[in-house]
Amino acid sequence: MNKKTEKHGFLKFDRADLLYLAALTVIGLAIRLILRVVTTDDWAMYWDPWISDLKEMGFSYLATDRYDYTPTFVYILWVISKLPINPMTAYKGLHIALDFVAAVIMGKIAWKVTGSRLKSITAYGLMLLVPTIWANSALWAQCDIIFMTFLLLCFYYFFEDRPCLAMFFFGMAFVFKLQSLFIFPFLVILWVNKKVQLKAFLWIPALYFLSIVPAWIAGRPLMELINIYMAQGAQDVWSLSIKWPNIYQIIGNQFFLLEYASSGTWLILGILMILMYAMAQKRYRITNEFIVQMALFFAILTPWFLPHMHERYGCVADILAIIYALMNVKKFYFPLVHILLSFNSYMAYLGQLRFNEPSIYYGVWAFVELGLLVLVGLDIWKYMKNPENQLAPVKKEAA
Amino acid sequence: MDDFLRDFIIKKWKIGSLSFTFLDALLAVCITGTGIFLRLPVMSYTETGVEKIGAIVLEYLLAVLCGAIVHRCTGSRNRAFLTYAILVIYPTVAANGALWNVNAVYYVILFFVGFYLYIRGFRFLGALSGLAGAVIAVCRMRQGWLDASVSMNVDYPQTLTFGWPNFYEIIPKGAFVNLFDKVFILFLLGLLFTLAYCFVKKKVQITPDLALRLFLFLAVLIPYFAPYMPAWAGYTADIAALLYFMRWKERFYIPMLHLIVSYSAYANVINGETKLPMVLYSVILLGILVNVGVDLYKEADS
Numbered sequence: 001m002n003k004k005t006e007k008h009g010f011l012k013f014d015r016a017d018l019l020y021l022a023a024l025t026v027i028g029l030a031i032r033l034i035l036r037v038v039t040t041d042d043w044a045m046y047w048d049p050w051i052s053d054l055k056e057m058g059f060s061y062l063a064t065d066r067y068d069y070t071p072t073f074v075y076i077l078w079v080i081s082k083l084p085i086n087p088m089t090a091y092k093g094l095h096i097a098l099d100f101v102a103a104v105i106m107g108k109i110a111w112k113v114t115g116s117r118l119k120s121i122t123a124y125g126l127m128l129l130v131p132t133i134w135a136n137s138a139l140w141a142q143c144d145i146i147f148m149t150f151l152l153l154c155f156y157y158f159f160e161d162r163p164c165l166a167m168f169f170f171g172m173a174f175v176f177k178l179q180s181l182f183i184f185p186f187l188v189i190l191w192v193n194k195k196v197q198l199k200a201f202l203w204i205p206a207l208y209f210l211s212i213v214p215a216w217i218a219g220r221p222l223m224e225l226i227n228i229y230m231a232q233g234a235q236d237v238w239s240l241s242i243k244w245p246n247i248y249q250i251i252g253n254q255f256f257l258l259e260y261a262s263s264g265t266w267l268i269l270g271i272l273m274i275l276m277y278a279m280a281q282k283r284y285r286i287t288n289e290f291i292v293q294m295a296l297f298f299a300i301l302t303p304w305f306l307p308h309m310h311e312r313y314g315c316v317a318d319i320l321a322i323i324y325a326l327m328n329v330k331k332f333y334f335p336l337v338h339i340l341l342s343f344n345s346y347m348a349y350l351g352q353l354r355f356n357e358p359s360i361y362y363g364v365w366a367f368v369e370l371g372l373l374v375l376v377g378l379d380i381w382k383y384m385k386n387p388e389n390q391l392a393p394v395k396k397e398a399a
Numbered sequence: 400m401d402d403f404l405r406d407f408i409i410k411k412w413k414i415g416s417l418s419f420t421f422l423d424a425l426l427a428v429c430i431t432g433t434g435i436f437l438r439l440p441v442m443s444y445t446e447t448g449v450e451k452i453g454a455i456v457l458e459y460l461l462a463v464l465c466g467a468i469v470h471r472c473t474g475s476r477n478r479a480f481l482t483y484a485i486l487v488i489y490p491t492v493a494a495n496g497a498l499w500n501v502n503a504v505y506y507v508i509l510f511f512v513g514f515y516l517y518i519r520g521f522r523f524l525g526a527l528s529g530l531a532g533a534v535i536a537v538c539r540m541r542q543g544w545l546d547a548s549v550s551m552n553v554d555y556p557q558t559l560t561f562g563w564p565n566f567y568e569i570i571p572k573g574a575f576v577n578l579f580d581k582v583f584i585l586f587l588l589g590l591l592f593t594l595a596y597c598f599v600k601k602k603v604q605i606t607p608d609l610a611l612r613l614f615l616f617l618a619v620l621i622p623y624f625a626p627y628m629p630a631w632a633g634y635t636a637d638i639a640a641l642l643y644f645m646r647w648k649e650r651f652y653i654p655m656l657h658l659i660v661s662y663s664a665y666a667n668v669i670n671g672e673t674k675l676p677m678v679l680y681s682v683i684l685l686g687i688l689v690n691v692g693v694d695l696y697k698e699a700d701s
Contacts (some may be wrong), residue, residue, distance in 0.1 A: 027585045118601070125616075329696075
């Protein structure tokens with residue numbers, strides 16, 4: 001399929017397609033409009049006071065240390081503070097619009113990887129129905145859809161074989177959320193396998209630096225801006241797992257808080273090093289499916305060991321699981337289980353469970369997540385063991 | 400004498416186009432009687448009136464109808480007869496009318512009449528019957544919600560499920576009730592649209608086998624995500640699961656598990672307590688849904 005046919009084919013809809021697209025767009029919008037009225041703690045405690053301060057202080061607010069998100073997000077809040085509409089409506093409206101953008105990109109990804117218009121259109125429709133997507137933006141007033149949209153674009157351009165652009169969008173995702181780094185090791189594997197060049201990685205620090213320049217000019221010290229993610233990580237340390245079903249929900253998340261917080265971080269770094277070492281021993285044929293397998297693996301693995309993980313930190317794995325199932329229908333259970341698990345964690349927060357366990361204990365979910373991790377790990381193992389997928393070795397051992 | 404009796408019980412009798420053995424007739428009489436005697440001891444739990452008696456009669460008719468459906472789908476007289484026999488003593492069917500006086504059979508039978516008409520080729524009439532069943536079901540359930548609200552003296556329901564162990568047992572069932580009741584109806588609509596769209600685009604031929612798979616899938620899916628489902632929301636799926644097993648005997652565990660889930664939901668409401676956490680049944684139902692969904696996908700894709 002050449003690019004022209006591909007683009008033309010993607011936009012060719014018959015009556016049934018249009019009817020389905022219209023129906024799901026209306027349903028997706030209606031779900032979000034119903035939920036837009038909810039005011040969550042995150043809105044009341046963070047975004048609303050930040051926007052109020054921005055209204056009062058204008059751009060000079062960026063010089064203060066009252067915000068612990070990256071300045072890029074605060075620029076968006078600054079724009080919202082200038083709008084003559086209710087700030088929550090504007091805020092949620094923006095993220096809802098991005099839900100639709102993400103759904104379109106998901107549809108394009110499905111078209112790219114499957115060449116099936118049916119899958120492409122249903123991917124758009126189903127993306128709008130995914131509970132963790134609508135709950136994140138319309139209900140919770142969270143902003144994860146911004147970096148997820150950029151991550152989707154990153155994958156789309158990897159599938160298009162435009163790695164530099166893909167890395168640009170990864171850099172954009174990083175500018176908004178640290179969680180984008182969950183899948184960073186897979187980029188290293190792509191580099192080892194010559195899918196991406198080292199210079200493309202410069203997008204990450206370059207975009208980050210560019211994004212903090214306005215705040216720096218406004219007056220906030222440069223070092224504070226560079227270390228904003230470090231400062232973020234130092235908050236919410238009251239539990240080793242903040243409702244995310246990972247290893248700490250099995251071994252106990254309220255003990256050795258400081259000790260495990262540090263050791264757990266080193267542990268996952270060690271695990272990632274070992275994995276990258278093992279995967280860098282040989283060169284592999286990089287297929288779209290292998291890209292998604294690896295990214296999904298790291299998106300599940302990293303939060304499984306990292307301490308202080310929040311309820312929403314499965315969102316990257318949620319969307320990757322959808323792409324994985326689109327590529328291989330036999331893996332349909334990945335998005336089904338992962339989204340259920342993820343939504344359960346969302347609801348533990350949104351349903352005000354506080355320190356109570358949900359109906360299915362976090363520990364049980366942690367084992368379920370481990371099961372998914374093992375399954376996708378085995379898929380990668382099988383792929384790497386298949387001689388057809390192995391290219392010339394990096395180094396030859398002496399005879 | 401022994402040989403005479405042995406031959407006698409399996410000797411075929413013919414009345415018009417109907418052929419049967421003595422054993423058939425014996426079981427038919429005995430099981431019909433057993434169905435009555437099984438219901439009698441529990442009937443005093445609720446008021447017995449015309450509606451309940453009518454429901455019991457309809458339960459027998461439903462059993463006959465399901466036998467006919469199985470005969471149509473499998474061509475096996477034995478399986479058809481077994482279907483009748485099992486349904487006459489099916490615990491959830493018997494308890495729904497005789498014990499609980501809910502009498503869901505009044506609308507459930509319309510789904511099966513619709514299904515039977517559909518596989519006989521009367522598609523419009525079949526759809527009409529199913530639609531009529533759905534309208535009555537919604538009205539009955541709506542009345543149930545209103546009654547519950549009045550009895551609990553609340554303006555709005557406090558929980559998203561009224562006893563059926565569905566999706567809401569997994570997430571907190573009391574959270575965002577006034578929003579999620581609409582959101583999940585839309586979500587369900589979205590899923591149904593997607594299903595219909597895939598069928599239309601793939602130009603899937605609805606054979607009787609596929610119709611049966613689809614019927615069970617919808618009977619499990621809809622109460623799994625629809626809000627305010629009562630404990631007897633699995634009534635249709637209970638029976639459809641039995642038909643499913645009669646058609647594909649390797650799926651014997653589906654009616655078995657569904658019946659356990661369904662009766663446990665009854666028991667939870669009637670007894671006011673449950674021996675096992677309801678969330679376990681939600682997970683079992685999800686497993687059934689996935690299993691039937693995969694079967695449906697394979698059949699539609701073949």
